[in-house]
Structure formats: C-alpha cells, structure tokens
Amino acid sequence: MKAPYSWLTEWVKIPWGAPELGTRLTMAGIEMEALTLAAPPFSGVVVAEILAAEPHPQADKLRVCRVSTGSGPPLQIVCGASNARAGLKSALASVGAHLPGDLAIKAAKLRGVESQGMLASAKELGLAEASSGILELPPDAPLGRSLREYLDLDEAVLDLNVTPNRGDVLSILGVAREVAALAGTKVTGPGIARAPAGHAERFPVKLEAPAACPRFAGCILRGVDNRAAVPLWMRERLRRAGVRSISPVVDVTNYVMLELGQPMHAYDLRKLKGGIRVRLARDGERVMLLDGKTIEAQSDVLLITDAERAVGLAGVMGGLHTAVSAETSDVFLESAYFAPNAVLGRARRLGLQTDASQRFERGVDFALQGRAIERAIALLAPIAGGTAGPIEVTDSAAHLPKRPPVTLRRKQLARLLGASLPDERVQRTLEGLEMQTTPRADGWEVTPPSYRFDIAIEADLIEEVARIVGFEAIPEADAFEPQRFRPLPGERPAEESVLAVLAQRGYQEAITYAFVDPALQQRLFPDRPALALSNPIASDLSVMRVSLWPGLLRAALENQHRQQDRIRLFEHGTRFQIDGASTREIDTLAAVVSGARLPEQWGVPKEMRGAADFYDVKSDLEALFTATGQAESFKFEAGPHSALHPGRAARVLRCGREVGWIGELHPILVQALDFTYPPVLFELDVDSALAVKRPAYQEISRFPQVRRDLAVVVDESVTLSTLAERVTLAASNLLRGLRIFDVYRGPGLEHGRKSVALGLIFQDISRTLTDDDVERIMASVVADLREKLNARIRE
The missing domain is CATH 3.30.70.380 (Ferrodoxin-fold anticodon-binding domain)
Structure with a gap:
C-alpha cells in the first residue's frame, strides 16, 4: 500500500514528518517497507510555455518551437512530440539539466537546427512508464518555476506492508485512522455530501446469492464525457499510489478505492441488457474479462450477470463486453460488499490478482458502499460532467456481518501486558480506534467498527491497546511466576536419541509442507479421506497430508533432479487423519531412501555402492528400536499396502500392535514418478513406536554365560x-x-x-x-x- 504524505494530510492532522510517521506506524504493526520520493531525482527542469511551433525545415516529424520560461528571451527547442503546440505549458529541461538515467542536457543541432534544451515527456522525467508526447501542464502553471516544486515531486511516499488481517488499512482513510489513533486526533477528510439526483432512473439489481453478496449499491450517470482530460493532480496521486491513469470514469473509481478502500466498477449502461443479477456460476460458465482473457468459472465462483451473460467476476475483475470506453456516455456505477469467503482463493485459482480481490479477500467495510458512490459522483462531475440518478442500495440485512460486542476484562489486560494501565487511558485508546466502549465493573464491553473484521476476541482488544499505547511505553514488570513442574509420564517418545540415530546413519532432516498434491496422495492412499483446504496456495498443495510420504517423495524427486545419487531424508511432523466428523493430528516419523547404499569413496568397493534396498532401511529401523530400550518388542510382518511393492512391504508391530509401515515404493508409482532407483520408505506413529519406559537399574551378573x-x-x-x-x-x-x-x-x-x-x-x-x-x-x-x-x- 503506497500512501503519499500529502494525501494523508487531507484526512488527518499529522504532528510528525514522514520518517517519524513511518517509524510510529511500524511500531504499531503497520510496517513501512520503504520511504521514497514521488519522482526520481532530476534537476534543471522548469515550467515553460510554447509560444510557437513551426515545422522543421529538414524533418517532417520534428517541430521547431519557441519556448518561454517567463524571463529572458524565448528559447529555440527542437521537439518530436506530436502534441507540441502553441499555448501549451510543458516541462523544459534547459541546457545543464540532469534527467533520470544520468542524462545530461546539452545544446545540440538536430537536422541543422540548434536546440537549446528539451521539452520532456512524463516517461523521460520518471513520472510514467510510457507516454505518447511531452508532459502537458495546466494553463495556470507558473512559468519558470521548478517542476519539482510545482508538482511537489520531493514529497515522501510511504510504502506500507499491510498484514492479511488488516484489510481496513488498504486505503488512505484506513492509514489516516491509524495515524489519528496514534496522534490522539480525529479523522477529518474531505466532506462527502449527497448530491441531489438529476433524474429518477434506477437499474434493477437482484441478489441471488445473498450470503456471498449481501449488499449492492448502484447508480446511473447520464451524459458523461469519458474523453475529457483527467486533471494532473488526480493523475499524479494515482501514479504515486502505483495506479496508471486510464480515463475519467476508471480513474475516479480507482481513486475512490485508494482513498476509501471500496473497490468499484463502472459499466457502459448501453451494453447492459436487462437488470443486474448477482449469482453463483454454473460449472464451466465462460466469462471474458477486462484483460481479454476468457475464464471458465466453477460453481463456487460469484458472478455479476445481466439478462444475457456474465458481465464480471464478482470482487475480482469486470467483463470486457460491458467495459466503458472513450465513446461511453451513460454509466452504471457499482459499489458492492462481497463476503471475504466468497472471493477468497478464486482470483489465485484463476491466475488473477487484482487490487479489488486483495481488498475483498481481507474484508471491506460493509457500511461504505453508498458513501463510495457519493464520493465518485462528486469527483467525476467537475471532470467529465454528467447527471447522476438516485443511489439504489439492494441488500439482505440478514446476511450482513454482525458486530457482536467483545468483553475486555481489566485483570486480563493487566495479566497479558504485564502492567496495569489507567482506565481512562484504555478507554481513550479504544475510542480513538472508533470502537464503541461501555464501562463495566470488571472492564469494558467493546463493539468494533464495521471495517474491523480482525477484532473478535478479548486478546484482539488487548493487542490494540498495546500497539497504540506503544509496547515501549508499557512499564516493564517482574515477570516472575512460580515454576510448576509436572511429573514425567511413565512413557515418552525417545525423540532426541531417535533423531540422533538417523543423523548418525546418514539421514538428513527435511521439512515439507503439511499440505500436499491431492493427485499424488490419492495414488498412494486411495482409501484414506483427506482434509481439503478452502484457500490453497496452489492447486497441487490443496489437501492436508494423511502421511508424510507425499512430501518426502516430492523432496526426493527434487534431489534426484539435482543429480544427487544418494538420498536419505527423514521428517518428524504431523499427519492428519479424519475420524468421522473430527480430524486427528498424529505425531509421525517417516523417511525415504533412494540411490547408493554408501557414499562414494576410495575405500568402498563399487559393488558395495549398489542401490539401497528394503533390508538396508530395515536395519536402520532396528537401530531406532534399540534407542527405545525395548528392541525385542518390535516385529516385522509382511503385508499388502497400496503404496508399496506387493512383495517388499511389512507392517511394523510393537507388542503385537501396528505402529508403522516399511517397504519399497510400488513399481507402478516408481515408473509414474520417474525415480531412477526404487525408493524405500518407512513411517512410524511416534507416540506408539518410540515410547520408552523409564530406565530401571539392573544388576550386572558376575557369573559366566x-x-x-x-x-x-x-x-x-x-x-x-x-x-x-x-x-x-x-x-x-x-x-x-x-x-x-x-x-x-x-x-x-x-x-x-x-x-x-x-x-x-x-x-x-x-x-x-x-x-x-x-x-x-x-x-x-x-x-x-x-x-x-x-x-x-x-x-
């Protein structure tokens, strides 16, 4: 999230400079990753006016311009930009100026005509990634003034790293609220007044999936000029926030999103057929998006549709067929609340990641939709004109998020902070965060605002108090507590000695993801149900592991692909077993062995370096069992396993009870996964297989064997x-x-x-x-x- 300092000052009075503000935000949990200037360094660039622009005598695409800086005689500048014209104010890099990219401006002759400087484009000044001509400045720009001063290009821009639980800070308003809480001031901001409707037209909206979209606000705008020039101040603010200027309508919706945190979308009203329907997709339903890509939606994807087709992917991206263009004059503005779980993971699954999806996934203020449209209308009217109709809000109150009060106990606050804070300080802090606070005998009853989805339990409130008061401001207290030792259990896993045995026998510890490839896991364990993730980081990591083998096999393959000829990996972790309606977490030790039995060295005969087999790994297991002190209680019993070779697999029994498996990977899987050597695997239930009894003294016999x-x-x-x-x-x-x-x-x-x-x-x-x-x-x-x-x- 990029927040220009001047934009923040419109919303809140800031008592600190940008560096100090960044430090205070970081200490409050909103990390400032970087503090940059609004533009890269350049010098010698001033505001100038083109007095005349004549064709170059020797080149059709060049023009000879007479340029005034307001003092001294006009300068002769040769320019190739198509928009160079008399009366235009632009940026002049005079002789001696230095531009980004270490470009020094010198007097030069272009096709025989001397040029005493350069009229610069936004790209050449580092103000845009691309530009079609020289920079156009407003008619009232003061001649001769430094461009850096005029555009305030030395302004600080805070680049903030917003954590996933703080979607409310993905806006200027959200950052301003944090600043106000830290500074003890109030958020003011530009006044957003409701303009009277200029016509009575409404566009029908139907919520067919109210749990996913409980509120949808819309408004019809007639007579908009989408060819109008977007003012420089808005283009600059968008640029500094990392957004490219496109057109008046799109720029205004982006501006409102950055300012208030409410993503919006604009439809060309003439391209919409019938009313808007918000519904779940039919499996395989196709949608052509604004970027030109056509996606096939699954049945859990929320769509915006009209009477004929899908016109947008709700909370992610609009559709191409109803997009606004330069010819658009009638617009339908959308400002909706989409539940986070209706958007979460859909964009990533489809290979999309947008500013809108980032905000909706984290949670958008469900009380903001009408206000966002009012702000958009107020911004658009002086730029592109148009007449707005009434703002129509369609909602399902039963499905809107509830904000239940949370109890904050005074004793619990003091216990977790390690210090007692005055009641007045606590209440002032919470109210500064716009939380409704009601005192109680033992503390406070606190209702979080509509935009704070991360406040749900007492510990959340304690964290808020701590970070706003300042961790460094909380008095240090003696944290001494009497130590209470529980007696050791009769049996406990011999974890350290077991892991040491594996390391001594040439194994290396691996740490793999607890979520694995569902296809691979299904092939290994077709009869074990797996817990599916609702929001996986990738399609091949979308289920929780029922065994450590899928992750270890994948790690072994990665090592094989990197020319490792001797692979011995073990992992101590948790697997997840579904037992009816619950999921059990089982502490597990597993390993995979593939490749050479011994490391390559001069003292090892070649025949001894053959591929490791079942019996090599079985001997490693027997060494493990010795570490328990009860090696005689273990037994191997041949048996079938879906993932293992039919003739080279065995159950591991302890006192007659199954505690694990060992075996060579099934030949079909060896071929399918493209292993050079058949891997041998084992897996043990740690609590059952590696538990040891407390050692008891045994007298050594003095008599012969x-x-x-x-x-x-x-x-x-x-x-x-x-x-x-x-x-x-x-x-x-x-x-x-x-x-x-x-x-x-x-x-x-x-x-x-x-x-x-x-x-x-x-x-x-x-x-x-x-x-x-x-x-x-x-x-x-x-x-x-x-x-x-x-x-x-x-x-």
Missing part, C-alpha cells in the same frame, strides 16, 4: 523373526541373547525346507548355571519348535 547352538529345519514360509520369537517365548528368563548365524538350503534337506542355526546365550544373576539347568531349557525350546513350527533338529 553359557552358550548352546541349535540347528533346526523349518518350512521356507517360517520367517526368521517368527523363529526367534518362538525361541524367546519357549526359553526361560535366563535367555540373555539369541543369534542367528547361519541359514542353509541344499542337499540333505527336504524340498521347501531350510536349516537355521541359532546361538542361545544363558546367564543367571545369582549363580553359575549347570549343564542340567541349560539342558532342561533347551529341551523345552526344542519341544515348542516341534509343536508350533513343525521343526526338526538337525544333527
């Missing part, structure tokens, strides 16, 4: 984890370790069977184990394996 080796033949379908689980259950609590040191398949074994060699380690904490003790345990293990797994002992 006893080892017994056992070779058992089992079916190929029996996994090693199942075999180890059965041995652990069958052995007594004297089993201290179990090692699988050999697997044999081949001659001497039945078809479909394998031999597994186990090492069992026993130890007692209170005595030395005897052979009889160990043999009894081994006999129990063998009997259990025979019964449960159809195993036989291999001699």
